[in-house]
Amino acid sequence: MLTIDALRRLGANTEEGLGRCLNNEAFYLRLVNMSLHDAGFDKLAAAVESGDRKAAFEAAHALKGSLGNLALTPIYTPVAELTELLRGGQDADYKAMLETILLQRGALLALCEG
Amino acid sequence: MLDGYQEAKFDHGRRRILAVEDDLINREILSLMLRDTYDVLTAETGRQALELLEKDCGTLSLMLLDLNLPDLKGIDILRRIKGNALTARLPVIVMTADQDAEVECLTLGATDFISKPYPKQEIVLARIRRTIELFEDRDLIRRTERDQLTGLYNREFFYRYAAQHDEYHPEEPTDAIMLDINHFHMINERYGRDFGDRVLKLVAEKLLAKVGDSDGIVCRREDDTFLIYCLHRSDYRQILDGVCMQMGTDYQIRARMGVYQDVDRSIEMERRFDRAKQAADSVKNSYSQSVGFYDDAMHEKELFMEQLLEDFHTAIREKQFTVYYQPKFDVRPEEPVLNSAEALVRWRHPRLGLISPGVFIPLFEQNGLIRELDSYVWREAAAQIRAWEERLGRRIPVSVNVSRIDLNDPPLLKMLEKIVDEAGVGRESFLLEITESAYTENAEQIISVVRSLRKNGFFIEMDDFGTGYSSLNMIATLPIDALKLDMQFIRTAFRDRKDTRLLETVIRLAQSLGLSTVAEGVETAEQMLTLKALGCDVVQGYYFSKPLPAEEFETFVREKCRRP
Structure with a gap:
């Protein structure tokens, strides 16, 4: 079940994220749920798979904004790293990074569905 | 102290903010942070933001702008806002995680930044508030220091x-x-x-x-x-x-x-x-x-004028201003009869010699010294009427000039009454010449002053008629007793091919209104006779005599003026 404690256990900085939501837990959890179901993850996956770095950057950049505000650190950190690498046009193992992101997302999604 | 001031300012109604952010989650968080303090309008795309701005810019106090929008780049939106006179003054705070974009945004006129992820609510609110205050103060200053119509400095x-x-x-x-x-x-x-x-x-x-x-x-x-x-x-x-x-x-x-x-x-x-x-x-x-x-010539002139201003009070004290008198003759009888005189001031400057009133009167009118000079002339003239009465055994009325500056002086009537009363001169002998152009500036005020002068027994001549924007309609409604036709008006009528039709019309009009007419600047017998034939009542000019110092005027009267 998606709870503050569960999110904290998985590494989210819930204090920070909740603070931005004026400590309104229900509001925060609703946004976390929305964020995990964001279609941006699918866009990012498709772009990385197809090697479209521009589209991958845009999708990652968009995700980074909301993940950062919710302080979902386990996903935010790899998404932010991916975004910066793509911004700099650097070669990297983007597929491996995507895998980490999706893995972390999966773990959080499991909370929603549990 | 400052806080009290800030609170007081924000008491004047809630401010409205436009938040432009495409991400729903970010938009929700932002709205939550702001909605207790501000009315928040939101836009998801750049185009939507521009539409809202066009419609509602006048009601907005601030715009929060995300740089990454799906349709238009935030930078382009900023450029458009600052490039449009209607929206240019709206303060914009850019929301970005990208520090590289900050320089460009500042160059384009962004006021501040809010980083992403968002800082604490208190910080967001403080930055917004400070920006709004700054802009409202700036607007207030702008309104105070600018001319409303053109926007230029006042x-x-x-x-x-x-x-x-x-x-x-x-x-x-x-x-x-x-x-x-x-x-x-x-x-x-x-x-x-x-x-x-x-x-x-x-x-x-x-x-x-x-x-x-x-x-x-x-x-x-x-x-x-x-x-x-x-x-x-x-x-x-x-x-x-x-x-x-x-x-x-x-x-x-x-x-x-x-x-x-x-x-x-x-x-x-x-x-x-x-x-x-x-x-x-x-x-x-x-x-x-x-x-x-x-240029140098103007500089010389300026120095000369400064000298005159500097010497003014000494001149009054030492009686360097001399009043000359030019006779006015009633030309209605077969033989012209001395009717009155006009007091004209000259300045006998100890170093600069005789200075024409054409030089110093406009100067003194500019800075108000004319009031002092006029009252000096009025006193001299009133005393002179009295002195002649005693020495010549006849009362010769004298007309004095009343500047438009004097007419704005509230105690004018009292001052004139005091002068004539102290000199023991009847008001009917102390004629007031008021220039025509005075009536066109601040007409209502002037008319009311002149009306009260007239009501209190002074005789009013409208001076310089025919030099300004003479309105025939105006003379029908003004409180005056006589119309004094300007020298230039007379000269024009008698120049080259004599054409006195306009002169005749004005004299007739004055007659029909019960005003007497005085012609000044009359130099020849032909002019005098023509004016007489046209029905002009009184004539003044070199034909009879130039302006004379008081003693010479007295001699002139003794030798040349028979009693009426």
Whole structure:
């Protein structure tokens, strides 16, 4: 079940994220749920798979904004790293990074569905 | 103290904010942070934001702008906002995680940044509040220091900014310029006030566009007078040409410009513009050359005028001002009979010799000294009426000039009454000449003063009739007893091919209104006889006598004037 404690256990900085939501837990959890179901993850996956770095950057950049505000650190950190690498046009193992992101997302999604 | 002030300011209603953010989650968080303090409008795309701005910009206090939007780049939106006069003054805070974009945003006019992820609510609110306050204060200052119509500095603030300009450019030669639109009051009268306002706005825009780029500042000093203070340049004719535009099919702006180049910084700012005005006045009546430059001759004249101002009080004290008297004759009887005299002041300056009133009267009118001079002349004239009465055994009425400046002086009536009463002179013997142009400025106030003078027994002559914008309609409604036709009016009628039709019309009109007519500047027997034939009542001029000092006037009366 998606709870503050569960999110904290998985590494989210819930204090920070909740603070931005004026400590309104229900509001925060609703946004976390929305964020995990964001279609941006699918866009990012498709772009990385197809090697479209521009589209991958845009999708990652968009995700980074909301993940950062919710302080979902386990996903935010790899998404932010991916975004910066793509911004700099650097070669990297983007597929491996995507895998980490999706893995972390999966773990959080499991909370929603549990 | 500061907090109290801030609270008080924000008591004046909630402010409205436009938050532009495409991400729903971010938008939700932002709205939550702001909604207790502000009315929040949101836009998801750049286009939506621009539409809202077009519709509601006037109600907005601030815009929060995300740089990454799906349709338009935030940078482009910022550029559009700052490039549009209607939205340019709206403060914009950019929300970004990208520090590289900050420099560009600042260059484009963003006021502040809020980083992403968002900082604490308190920080977001504090930044927004500070920005709104800053802009509202700036707007207030702007409204205080600007002319509402043109947006240029008003006079007071212009002089302050001009002084600041000196501090920024301590060594560089700087010019003071005055620009005056020709016959502006006629533009308003002929085409309406809206058109006049359009002309003023256009001139303001042109001037600002020309000199604003070189750190110049511009002000609308009064109705149609503009001042410019800028680093020295040599393209003033081109600037004036740029201003003198054709508007519509039948009106072209015409203006004159006075330039005081490389100003002397030891003199006060306002005086620098007095010099520019002198230069502008020097081309007042010239059609072709409309830019005048302050030069040595003007400087000499200015020094001369300053000398006169400096010497004024000594001159009053030492009675250097002498009153001359020019006789006026009643020409209705077969033989002209002395009717009265006009008191005319001359200045016998110990070093500069005899100075014409044409030189010093306009000068004293400008700075109010005329009041002192006039009251001096009135006292002299009143005492003279009394003295002649005693020595000649007859009362000779004397007319004195009352300046338009005197008419704005509330105790005028009391002062005149005191003077004539102290001299023991009847009011009917103390005639007041009030120049025609005084009636056209501040007409209601002047008319009410003149009416009260007349009600209290003074005889009013309208002086200089025919020199200004003479209105025949005006003389029918004004409280006057006599119409004094100006010398120039008489000269024109008798010049080259004599044409006295206008003269005749005016005399007849005066007669029909029960006003007597006085003609001045009459020099020949032909003029005198013609005027007499046309029905003019009183004649004054060299034909009878030039203005004379009191003793000579007395001799003149003894020898040449039979009693009526």
